[in-house]
Amino acid sequence: xxxxxxxxxxxxxxxxxxxxxxxxxxxxxxxxxxxxxxxxxxxxxxxxxxxxxxxxxxxxxxxxxxxxxxxxxxxxxxxxxxxxxxxxxxxxxxxxxxxxxxxxxxxxxxxxxxxxxxxxxxxxxxxxxxxxxxxxxxxxxxxxxxxxxxxxxxxxxxxxxxxxxxxxxxxxxxxxxxxxxxxxxxxxxxxxxxxxxxxxxxxxxxxxxxxxxxxxxxxxxxxxxxxxxxxxxxxxxxxxxxxxxxxxxxxxxxxxxxxxxxxxxxxxxxxxxxxxxxxxxxxxxxxxxxxxxxxxxxxxxxxxxxxxxxxxxxxxxxxxxxxxxxxxxxxxxxxxxxxxxxxxxxxxxxxxxxxxx
Numbered sequence: 001x002x003x004x005x006x007x008x009x010x011x012x013x014x015x016x017x018x019x020x021x022x023x024x025x026x027x028x029x030x031x032x033x034x035x036x037x038x039x040x041x042x043x044x045x046x047x048x049x050x051x052x053x054x055x056x057x058x059x060x061x062x063x064x065x066x067x068x069x070x071x072x073x074x075x076x077x078x079x080x081x082x083x084x085x086x087x088x089x090x091x092x093x094x095x096x097x098x099x100x101x102x103x104x105x106x107x108x109x110x111x112x113x114x115x116x117x118x119x120x121x122x123x124x125x126x127x128x129x130x131x132x133x134x135x136x137x138x139x140x141x142x143x144x145x146x147x148x149x150x151x152x153x154x155x156x157x158x159x160x161x162x163x164x165x166x167x168x169x170x171x172x173x174x175x176x177x178x179x180x181x182x183x184x185x186x187x188x189x190x191x192x193x194x195x196x197x198x199x200x201x202x203x204x205x206x207x208x209x210x211x212x213x214x215x216x217x218x219x220x221x222x223x224x225x226x227x228x229x230x231x232x233x234x235x236x237x238x239x240x241x242x243x244x245x246x247x248x249x250x251x252x253x254x255x256x257x258x259x260x261x262x263x264x265x266x267x268x269x270x271x272x273x274x275x276x277x278x279x280x281x282x283x284x285x286x287x288x289x290x291x292x293x294x295x296x297x298x299x300x301x302x303x304x305x306x307x308x309x310x311x312x313x314x315x316x317x318x319x320x321x322x323x324x325x326x327x328x329x330x331x332x333x334x335x336x337x338x339x340x341x342x343x344x345x346x347x348x349x350x351x352x353x354x355x356x357x
Contacts, residue, residue: 002040002336003343005181008168009042009191012116012137014069014094016040017339018181018191020139020170021198021331022120023073023097024147024317025049026306027206028198030058032331034065035203039332044071044097052080052087059091071095071118076102082109089113097139099148101126104133111136120172122150127161127169137168139193145173146196146234146319149224155187162188176321178341196319202330206306210316211328219323228315236316 002017004010009018019041021028028046036043045062047055055072062070072093074084077100085106088096096115110117111134119130120139127138140161142154150157154173162169171184172193184192199206200214214236223237306316329337 003339004040005185005339005342007185007190009137009170012168012190013042013071015042017335018170018185019335019338020044020172020191020193022139022172022193022195023047023071023099024195024199027195027204028073029205030061030065031205032198032201032203033070034062035201035331036198036335037062037068037070038066039335040068041331041335042069042071042095043331044073044095046073047084048073048075048078048099052083055084056087056091059088059093063091069094071097071116073097073099076100076106081106085110085113085115089115101130107134118170121161122157123152124157124160124164127165131165131167135167137170137190138165139170139172140189141193142171142173143224144234144320146222146322147317148231149173149234150232151224158184158189159187173319174321176324178338178343179345181338181342182345195317196322197325197334198331199318200322200325200328201334202328207308210306214316214318214322215326215328217318217322219320221323222318222320233317234319236318236322238316 004016005018007018009020010016015037017040021032021036021041021043023044023046025046025048028044030045033043033045043062045058047058050058059072070093072088072095074081074088074096076098078084085096094116096110096117098117098119101119101121102110102117107117107130116136117134118137118139119135120141121127121130122141127140130138138161140154140158141149142157143149143151144153154171158169158171169189170191170193171187171189172195174180175184175192175194176197181192196214198204200211204211217236221237222234224232224234226232228235
């Protein structure tokens with residue numbers, strides 16, 4: 001039987017274990033989300049690249065696999081985000097997860113609908129802001145984390161945030177085992193969130209050939225780049241990133257525009273919605289118009305590598321922790337392993353005490 005650790009996170013989310021599987025585009029599908037939830041963690045379905053109809057179907061697919069609590073990661077800047085929140089509430093989703101901090105009115109709508117609001121943040125001031133706006137918890141990602149990330153390492157950012165807010169805090173960036181869970185709890189966090197570690201499981205939809213590429217990497221094989229969409233992202237070093245770094249501005253933009261058109265055709269996203277999202281990104285991140293076009297290009301770069309298995313021409317987000325992962329367990333096996341190790345680490349800590357000689 002898998003050992004349990006009760007924390008504020010398990011109470012808030014209604015789960016057995018203080019472990020969160022983050023919402024990753026093209027990775028956190030219904031199968032992976034349900035597998036994590038069924039194993040007692042908090043699985044988060046990624047909805048940022050799904051249409052409204054696809055999101056509805058994906059939520060139903062999770063529900064068909066498990067009756068455990070799970071979350072959905074939505075983008076606060078999507079034109080139909082309010083409708084998506086209402087859909088999640090109607091279908092009994094437990095957690096609304098956000099990569100970009102939602103505005104106070106959106107947080108209020110989520111909470112009025114009974115959803116637990118969990119933004120992801122990369123700076124103490126952002127945690128303080130969303131806490132003041134009513135967020136129930138934050139996922140705090142340090143700079144070693146994959147995808148969009150900041151520059152402060154988890155070992156510094158996590159205790160900083162824990163000292164600054166009194167809501168539930170989940171540490172992310174660099175976690176993969178029970179020792180990491182114990183360290184996060186020692187910093188004052190209520191649990192851990194993992195992306196790369198869940199990407200590299202049997203339940204992940206990522207192509208097997210791509211998983212093998214990940215397993216062969218070291219902690220030095222990642223790079224933090226702004227060439228994908230103008231915002232810093234940690235990804236695997238590779239031909240595509242090298243090409244983006246070398247290609248001139250006009251050539252890069254032409255390729256990005258072609259990929260953006262291909263994504264629109266594949267997803268059915270109206271051009272007007274793409275323009276609105278681009279305007280929102282430009283405002284939120286201070287991007288240039290060329291960077292907005294690059295951002296529209298990003299979904300195809302990720303899909304090409306992760307789902308189609310063409311890692312030589314796509315982009316693969318990852319945390320530096322990729323260099324410490326060498327196997328592909330199921331989500332249930334992974335969670336059991338982490339909880340067992342965490343319990344053993346806590347049991348074997350030195351029994352120290354202070355006092356007068």
